[in-house]
Amino acid sequence: xxxxxxxxxxANEFATxxxxxxxxxxxxxxxxxxxxxxxxxxxxxxxxxxxxTATTLRIRDGQRELVxxxxxxxxxxxxxxxxxxxxxxxxxxxxxxxxxAAPTGAVEVRPxxxx
Amino acid sequence: MNAAEQQEARWAVENAARTSYGRLxxxxxxxxxxxxGAEDALSQAFAKALETWPERGxxxxxxxxxxxxxxxxxxxxxxxxxxxxxxxxxxxxxxxERTSAYGAPETDxxxxxxxxxxxxxxxxxxxxxxxLQVVLGIDAKRMAPVFLISPNTLGQRLARAKTKIRDAxxxxxxxxxxxxxxxxxxxxxxxxxxxxLGWDAEFTSDNTLRALSHEALTLTGILKSLLPDDPEVLGxxxxxxxxxxxxxxxxxxxxxxxxxxxxxxxxxxxxxxxxQAEVLLRRAGTLNxxxxxxxxxxxxxxxxxxxxxxxxDWAQIRSFHEILHDDLPTxxxxxxxxxxxxxxxxxxxxxxxxxxxxxxxxIGSYQPYWATRxxxxxAIGEQPATDLWxxxxxxxxxxxxxxxxxxxxx
Numbered sequence: 001x002x003x004x005x006x007x008x009x010x011a012n013e014f015a016t017x018x019x020x021x022x023x024x025x026x027x028x029x030x031x032x033x034x035x036x037x038x039x040x041x042x043x044x045x046x047x048x049x050x051x052x053t054a055t056t057l058r059i060r061d062g063q064r065e066l067v068x069x070x071x072x073x074x075x076x077x078x079x080x081x082x083x084x085x086x087x088x089x090x091x092x093x094x095x096x097x098x099x100x101a102a103p104t105g106a107v108e109v110r111p112x113x114x115x
Numbered sequence: 116m117n118a119a120e121q122q123e124a125r126w127a128v129e130n131a132a133r134t135s136y137g138r139l140x141x142x143x144x145x146x147x148x149x150x151x152g153a154e155d156a157l158s159q160a161f162a163k164a165l166e167t168w169p170e171r172g173x174x175x176x177x178x179x180x181x182x183x184x185x186x187x188x189x190x191x192x193x194x195x196x197x198x199x200x201x202x203x204x205x206x207x208x209x210x211x212e213r214t215s216a217y218g219a220p221e222t223d224x225x226x227x228x229x230x231x232x233x234x235x236x237x238x239x240x241x242x243x244x245x246x247l248q249v250v251l252g253i254d255a256k257r258m259a260p261v262f263l264i265s266p267n268t269l270g271q272r273l274a275r276a277k278t279k280i281r282d283a284x285x286x287x288x289x290x291x292x293x294x295x296x297x298x299x300x301x302x303x304x305x306x307x308x309x310x311x312l313g314w315d316a317e318f319t320s321d322n323t324l325r326a327l328s329h330e331a332l333t334l335t336g337i338l339k340s341l342l343p344d345d346p347e348v349l350g351x352x353x354x355x356x357x358x359x360x361x362x363x364x365x366x367x368x369x370x371x372x373x374x375x376x377x378x379x380x381x382x383x384x385x386x387x388x389x390x391q392a393e394v395l396l397r398r399a400g401t402l403n404x405x406x407x408x409x410x411x412x413x414x415x416x417x418x419x420x421x422x423x424x425x426x427x428d429w430a431q432i433r434s435f436h437e438i439l440h441d442d443l444p445t446x447x448x449x450x451x452x453x454x455x456x457x458x459x460x461x462x463x464x465x466x467x468x469x470x471x472x473x474x475x476x477x478i479g480s481y482q483p484y485w486a487t488r489x490x491x492x493x494a495i496g497e498q499p500a501t502d503l504w505x506x507x508x509x510x511x512x513x514x515x516x517x518x519x520x521x522x523x524x525x
Contacts, residue, residue, distance in 0.1 A: 027505075027508075027521050027524070028508065028509070028517060028521060030505070031505040031506070031521065032509045034505060034506070034509065035480075035505075035506050035509030035510055036509075038479075038506065039479045039480055040479070089265060089268065090268075093263050093265065094263060094480065094512075097263055097512035098509060098510060098511065098512045098517075102512070102514075103514040
């Protein structure tokens with residue numbers, strides 16, 4: 001069963017674009033990612049640039065709306081995601097609990113629809 | 116009633132809810148085996164008590180009042196559900212109520228309830244939350260973070276387990292002599308699992324959740340009052356008091372940083388708790404029936420002795436771990452043995468034990484294996500332990516422990 005683990009991090013905790021060494025949690029993220037690869041559960045994933053680099057598009061009443069910024073201004077923003085393949089939600093939650101975003105941000109676990 | 120008396124009546128309801136919950140559930144469910152039904156009925160009875168006690172004053176026997184009222188609700192609920200006429204049942208129950216020597220049963224009904232909750236046919240993973248819910252009334256939402264199970268899933272699993280107990284009519288009687296030891300050990304294992312999870316979650320959960328290890332301690336206290344002469348019950352209670360007594364020393368008071376046991380300031384340990392643990396362990400020893408929890412407690416007693424001698428007798432600890440490992444060679448007991456061997460000055464021997472389980476798939480995400488391996492490799496000093504420290508850090512769900520392990524990476 002595949003699950004998506006979304007890392008919601010506080011806006012001020014994004015690494016400066018292109019300079020991961022500015023991220024205080026950098027080593028923790030590196031170790032976490034490597035542990036998932038070593039455990040043989042990693043399917044994929046990416047880190048994202050800060051949410052102020054986002055552009056959001058909507059079509060309302062036939063009119064295209066385009067705004068700079070994320071679709072919703074929240075205290076925590078999507079900073080990256082992993083797709084993992086584990087037997088069940090319990091195991092996915094075990095990995096979510098180890099996610100470096102958990103202590104200050106939030107970690108969302110969503111089952112991936114099997115295609 | 117005046118305002119003060121009304122307040123007192125409300126406290127009486129709350130007090131009954133806190134202290135008598137498990138006993139009342141046990142009494143109500145004893146005949147029907149319907150724990151979920153008993154919980155519904157009891158919560159209705161508590162609501163009724165909140166309504167009537169402040170108005171009419173406390174009944175002479177509050178617990179008896181709650182049981183009788185809950186049983187009436189249970190009958191009413193069952194009638195609504197099944198549309199069967201259960202009037203006869205009701206009369207029979209009320210009669211039994213009158214004739215039974217309620218309040219002085221031969222054995223506390225909570226004991227049989229605990230055995231039912233830790234029955235071998237109940238899924239291992241659900242036993243600990245089940246027992247906490249049924250005996251202490253803790254709801255699934257509050258337990259979910261500690262057991263790391265989604266609140267909905269946990270609620271469903273608890274409901275399924277209760278249905279199983281009801282439909283399979285799992286014995287509410289005490290186990291017979293042949294099965295007694297195994298069942299008591301199973302029950303102790305269940306309570307200990309709740310305790311260790313609460314203990315691990317202590318610093319990653321909010322205040323209400325921290326209390327879960329206290330609740331497990333309460334549960335063991337209840338069990339000790341029910342089985343005062345069982346050496347393993349005494350052993351578990353002792354083990355829990357030893358570890359609980361060290362709570363404040365687990366973190367640096369100023370920075371919140373993780374402090375490993377061997378570096379803890381013994382002056383911060385709770386002397387009263389640890390002294391009580393020592394008394395309990397000695398008493399267990401006089402009963403001449405050693406067991407796992409007494410051994411685990413004995414290991415903690417050696418650690419605790421550092422507050423007197425200023426040193427830790429690792430050879431002694433190692434010998435206890437050897438017995439535990441010979442008895443039940445699991446990943447956990449192997450890692451614990453290896454760790455004690457390393458501290459005892461034998462990192463090569465320790466590594467051989469870890470290598471022996473290196474092919475076991477269970478170590479993949481077992482944090483203590485990687486932390487212990489990192490320590491041992493570093494102690495031998497021939498290879499870098501960087502990857503191992505990182506892996507151990509990544510597998511930790513406690514931010515303070517993660518920071519401690521990452522700091523080991525040079």
